[in-house]
Amino acid sequence: MRKTIPIGAALLLASAPAAAAAQDHDHAAPAPAADDTCPMPDHAAMGEGAMDHGAMDHGDMSACRSEADEQLMDHSGMNHSTMAGEAPIPQTPPPPEAFEGPAHAADAIVGAEKMAASRAAVAREVSGMNLLWIQGERAEYRAREGSDGYLWDIQGYYGGDIDKLWVKSEGEGNFGEKPESAEVQALWSHAIGPWWDLQAGIRQDLTGPERTHAVIGLQGLAPYLFEVDAAAFISTRGDVTARIEAELDQRITQRLILQPRAEIGLSAQDIPELGVGAGLDTVEAGLRLRYEITRQFAPYVGIEQEWKIGHGADYARAAGEDPSATNYVAGIRFWF
Amino acid sequence: MSTIATRETLPLDRRKFLMRSAGAASLIGTGLAMPAWARGVHGGGAMARKGSDILSGKQLTMKVADSAFATGGRTGPAVTVNGTLPGPLLRLTEGQNLVVDLLNNSSMATSIHWHGLLVPFQMDGVPGVSMAAVEPGESFRYEFPIRQAGTYWWHAHTLQEPMGHYGPIIIDPAGGDPHRVDRDYVVMLTDWSPLDPHALIKKLKVGEAPFNFQKTTATDDYPLSGADRRMWAKMRMMPTDISDVSAPLYSYLINGHGPKDDLRFAFNPGERVRLRFINGSAMTFFNVRIPGLAMHVVAADGQDVRPVEVDEFQIGNAETYDVIVEPTGADAFAIVAEAMDRSGMGVAMLASSEGARAAVPPLRDPPLLTMADMGMSHGSSGPEMDHGAMDHGATDHGAMDHGAMAGMDHSTGTESSGMDMGSMSMRDTSLLPPDVKVGPGIDMVSMNPVDRMGDPGIGLGDIEHRVLNYRQLVAARMNTDMRRPTRMKEIHLTGNMERYMWSFDGKKFSAVTDDPLRFAFNERVRVKLVNDTMMAHPIHLHGHFFELVNDAPHGHQPLKHTLIVQPGGSAQFDLTANEPGDWAFHCHLIYHMHNGMFQVVTVRPLDAGAD
Numbered sequence: 001m002r003k004t005i006p007i008g009a010a011l012l013l014a015s016a017p018a019a020a021a022a023q024d025h026d027h028a029a030p031a032p033a034a035d036d037t038c039p040m041p042d043h044a045a046m047g048e049g050a051m052d053h054g055a056m057d058h059g060d061m062s063a064c065r066s067e068a069d070e071q072l073m074d075h076s077g078m079n080h081s082t083m084a085g086e087a088p089i090p091q092t093p094p095p096p097e098a099f100e101g102p103a104h105a106a107d108a109i110v111g112a113e114k115m116a117a118s119r120a121a122v123a124r125e126v127s128g129m130n131l132l133w134i135q136g137e138r139a140e141y142r143a144r145e146g147s148d149g150y151l152w153d154i155q156g157y158y159g160g161d162i163d164k165l166w167v168k169s170e171g172e173g174n175f176g177e178k179p180e181s182a183e184v185q186a187l188w189s190h191a192i193g194p195w196w197d198l199q200a201g202i203r204q205d206l207t208g209p210e211r212t213h214a215v216i217g218l219q220g221l222a223p224y225l226f227e228v229d230a231a232a233f234i235s236t237r238g239d240v241t242a243r244i245e246a247e248l249d250q251r252i253t254q255r256l257i258l259q260p261r262a263e264i265g266l267s268a269q270d271i272p273e274l275g276v277g278a279g280l281d282t283v284e285a286g287l288r289l290r291y292e293i294t295r296q297f298a299p300y301v302g303i304e305q306e307w308k309i310g311h312g313a314d315y316a317r318a319a320g321e322d323p324s325a326t327n328y329v330a331g332i333r334f335w336f
Numbered sequence: 337m338s339t340i341a342t343r344e345t346l347p348l349d350r351r352k353f354l355m356r357s358a359g360a361a362s363l364i365g366t367g368l369a370m371p372a373w374a375r376g377v378h379g380g381g382a383m384a385r386k387g388s389d390i391l392s393g394k395q396l397t398m399k400v401a402d403s404a405f406a407t408g409g410r411t412g413p414a415v416t417v418n419g420t421l422p423g424p425l426l427r428l429t430e431g432q433n434l435v436v437d438l439l440n441n442s443s444m445a446t447s448i449h450w451h452g453l454l455v456p457f458q459m460d461g462v463p464g465v466s467m468a469a470v471e472p473g474e475s476f477r478y479e480f481p482i483r484q485a486g487t488y489w490w491h492a493h494t495l496q497e498p499m500g501h502y503g504p505i506i507i508d509p510a511g512g513d514p515h516r517v518d519r520d521y522v523v524m525l526t527d528w529s530p531l532d533p534h535a536l537i538k539k540l541k542v543g544e545a546p547f548n549f550q551k552t553t554a555t556d557d558y559p560l561s562g563a564d565r566r567m568w569a570k571m572r573m574m575p576t577d578i579s580d581v582s583a584p585l586y587s588y589l590i591n592g593h594g595p596k597d598d599l600r601f602a603f604n605p606g607e608r609v610r611l612r613f614i615n616g617s618a619m620t621f622f623n624v625r626i627p628g629l630a631m632h633v634v635a636a637d638g639q640d641v642r643p644v645e646v647d648e649f650q651i652g653n654a655e656t657y658d659v660i661v662e663p664t665g666a667d668a669f670a671i672v673a674e675a676m677d678r679s680g681m682g683v684a685m686l687a688s689s690e691g692a693r694a695a696v697p698p699l700r701d702p703p704l705l706t707m708a709d710m711g712m713s714h715g716s717s718g719p720e721m722d723h724g725a726m727d728h729g730a731t732d733h734g735a736m737d738h739g740a741m742a743g744m745d746h747s748t749g750t751e752s753s754g755m756d757m758g759s760m761s762m763r764d765t766s767l768l769p770p771d772v773k774v775g776p777g778i779d780m781v782s783m784n785p786v787d788r789m790g791d792p793g794i795g796l797g798d799i800e801h802r803v804l805n806y807r808q809l810v811a812a813r814m815n816t817d818m819r820r821p822t823r824m825k826e827i828h829l830t831g832n833m834e835r836y837m838w839s840f841d842g843k844k845f846s847a848v849t850d851d852p853l854r855f856a857f858n859e860r861v862r863v864k865l866v867n868d869t870m871m872a873h874p875i876h877l878h879g880h881f882f883e884l885v886n887d888a889p890h891g892h893q894p895l896k897h898t899l900i901v902q903p904g905g906s907a908q909f910d911l912t913a914n915e916p917g918d919w920a921f922h923c924h925l926i927y928h929m930h931n932g933m934f935q936v937v938t939v940r941p942l943d944a945g946a947d
Contacts, residue, residue, distance in 0.1 A: 086820075088824070089820070089821050089822070089823060089824040089862050090822075090823055090824065091823065091824045091825070091826060092822075092823045094823075094854040094855060094856060094859070095856045095859065096856075097856040097857065097940060097941055097944075098854040098855055098856040098859070098938070098939075098940050099854060099940065100940045100941040101940045101941045101942045101943075102942070103850060104918060105457055105458075105466075105916075105917045105918040105938070105942055106457070106458055106465065106466050106467060106918060109458045110458075110467060110468050114468050115464075115468060117468070118463055118464045118467075118468040118469060119464040119465075119849055120464075120849075121463075121464065121469075122463055122464025122465070122845070123464065123845050123846040123849050124846065125930065126844075126845050126846075126929060126930050126931070126932060126934045127844040127845050127846035127847075127931075127932050128541075128837060128844065128931055128932060129537075131538050131541060131542060133538075133542040161776070161777070161835055161837050162776060191775075191776035191835070192776070193776055194763070194776055194777075194778065194779035194832050194834065194835070195572060195779070195834060221572055221834060223569075223570045223571075223572060224566070224569045224570050224572075225569045225572055250554065251551055251552070251553040251554065252553055252554045252555060253553050253554075253555055254549045254550070254551060254553060255549075295539075295543055295546040296543075296546075335542065335543075
């Protein structure tokens with residue numbers, strides 16, 4: 001049964017190869033030379049039915065292929081030599097006819113106004129739309145000597161590939177007390193290279209003495225994949241300070257990520273009312289281990305050590321505080 | 337009854353096949369075993385049926401609708417045409433006229449682009465270029481003659497495409513099929529995610545390769561030394577950046593069927609079966625193989641080529657390959673469409689009896705990018721074969737052919753990737769021609785973008801069996817235009833992985849809406865595409881076939897509509913610009929296109945060739 005039917009099929013199709021050799025597939029290509037094709041040779045086997053198609057076709061086809069390959073080799077050899085002798089194809093502008101006619105061919109058919117709107121919509125859509133992104137880099141509980149505290153470090157932007165409005169907020173404090181520090185920054189962020197954004201704007205302190213700062217900073221990805229955020233601040237009192245943060249994601253598995261993080265605070269002058277000393281004022285070094293349940297939601301645990309340095313340490317001691325503190329942290333990292 | 341089944345030469349409709357199989361009921365059951373809330377939750381559309389119905393004739397209607405789709409236990413929003421995913425298979429005949437009424441019953445703007453068909457530009461279906469998008473509730477009439485034969489496909493040129501708005505096209509030659517086959521099947525490979533495309537784009541842009549779960553880690557098995565890893569980190573690049581979107585987010589489908597859906601194509605031993613592979617996916621290159629069966633590639637992008645016998649081929653987005661197989665010696669063979677990054681696969685069976693199943697091979701180890709992918713090939717540059725690379729070869733010289741050489745580039749790359757990069761700039765913008773706009777959108781410039789036409793594709797350089805490469809493609813018939821090109825046009829493929837920006841020549845589409853790539857009618861131009869990124873880009877020119885410059889015999893450069901340009905390398909095609917109008921030109925990775933790698937080609941004057 002199985003063997004008889006393919007014969008039927010073969011007979012039905014027996015005239016196909018002959019027709020195919022002469023026919024013209026490509027509308028633009030009239031009457032190709034039939035002997036250039038390498039027809040599948042199985043029609044020779046048709047009378048014999050399907051039993052030994054496999055063997056015959058394979059043999060024939062590989063023969064055909066090697067012939068094709070030979071031609072390929074020969075010709076490519078020739079191409080090589082001829083091309084070597086020929087001048088390279090010049091990189092010239094398009095000929096004048098290429099600039100003839102309407103700027104947009106569809107305008108005459110669809111209507112110029114409708115096409116202009118359509119074109120603008122597509123250009124907008126395929127050229128990078130504005131996005132809103134919010135990230136909680138650190139939102140954590142901090143266990144430490146004395147009373148436990150909390151910290152948030154959240155940023156987000158709205159914008160396109162090059163220009164964005166970038167908002168950052170950081171703060172920390174002890175539970176049951178007013179926040180120790182809190183601030184919001186609103187920055188215009190402009191891509192200045194493949195990996196770096198220049199950021200400028202204002203920072204408003206929400207705790208302590210009334211302070212507003214002008215901000216200029218650089219945020220991006222340094223070689224070896226360090227995420228860096230560096231900014232300098234000039235306050236309404238004329239104080240100049242700076243902050244540099246860097247962190248590195250070290251994947252242990254696809255979802256378990258160890259993140260060392262360091263931050264230093266610098267100041268051009270002593271600011272006693274803020275407990276800030278000139279020079280290197282604070283150093284933080286942390287290590288957080290997160291598990292990405294999804295890429296967008298990752299709980300973590302970690303440890304962070306903070307030091308006040310120099311005059312800053314003196315101010316802390318004078319206020320009865322320990323200039324060095326160890327925080328055991330647990331938190332959530334998220335973005336959406 | 338069985339006679340009809342055996343003599344089946346049409347692509348087998350999925351449901352027809354199921355109706356003939358005892359397993360039908362259980363399979364259909366799987367598709368509908370969905371709680372009511374899941375069906376209604378995404379826009380209220382009906383659940384898409386899996387697999388295409390066949391549309392034939394001169395007057396067709398295609399209705400776009402909001403829908404939902406479920407596979408692998410997940411459900412998400414979808415868009416269907418005539419209720420199925422993929423949409424209908426258009427079975428046409430060369431020389432006929434075609435009228436298609438597109439009705440948009442969906443909630444989003446739509447269009448249909450006839451991928452690979454030679455049509456008047458205003459019928460090409462690209463919003464913003466050849467038409468205005470068809471808004472919800474509107475309709476559009478397409479009308480054009482069918483000027484060619486072969487395997488093609490259609491899809492929306494909007495973000496409905498990745499949601500299911502695509503389907504196959506088969507055009508029978510007017511003069512009869514050049515190949516005698518007993519069975520003829522469409523194998524349409526796609527990727528499907530339950531995420532809405534806009535949400536997916538956002539994650540690509542703000543996340544750090546968020547869909548890749550094959551990154552290097554402290555505990556991975558990748559053959560990378562510590563020096564290799566530091567080099568990649570120093571470059572701020574990832575050697576695992578093979579695909580932007582991967583499984584498990586993606587389910588890989590064959591004719592709408594996931595790997596668990598048990599899709600089967602029937603055959604009788606000894607029959608000749610043509611499989612028409614179409615990569616209709618949004619973001620996935622596939623490595624296709626049928627373990628135990630040799631495949632004879634007989635057509636590429638719908639155009640006949642001299643048969644090439646291979647064991648595997650990589651197919652980029654929008655490409656098509658027709659292959660003929662003759663399954664014997666086993667009652668089933670697995671058709672394996674492995675995603676290029678090897679995060680998942682699409683699977684179907686060639687089966688000669690009801691219960692027959694072949695073993696599905698496990699996923700192979702994920703590949704890594706190489707020195708060649710960084711644009712740092714050691715061989716000489718230029719369009720010719722890279723003979724210099726032979727010295728590096730550690731592979732089997734006896735078996736060497738055009739393809740094997742590209743493979744050696746790979747092995748060379750891996751071996752020496754630990755070399756000192758300190759003195760090398762990965763972004764020497766002085767290497768770029770002046771018309772490339774340098775800025776944040778370019779994170780890399782290929783130092784030595786050699787012609788990689790002979791490359792089998794990422795991850796296939798060191799495969800033991802025969803893998804197809806572009807140099808093996810030879811047009812079956814003589815091309816009509818054999819003039820030497822009068823000018824060369826170089827176009828750089830540019831991008832920034834971190835920011836997820838993509839462009840041609842550093843300029844996104846918004847910057848060049850009035851500065852298209854201009855060609856004069858009937859002009860013969862050699863276009864050189866230089867890939868200044870570490871991703872492979874399938875570049876598609878609408879409305880034309882171009883010829884790959886691949887050392888084929890004179891007059892036999894293969895015709896294609898889509899060309900993969902390998903990472904850090906280059907590729908050239910010869911174009912006879914003989915279709916007046918405006919034509920989209922873009923990367924067919926849909927989220928590369930949608931993030932800027934999109935341009936318009938104009939062919940003028942418009943009335944040329946009208947007679």
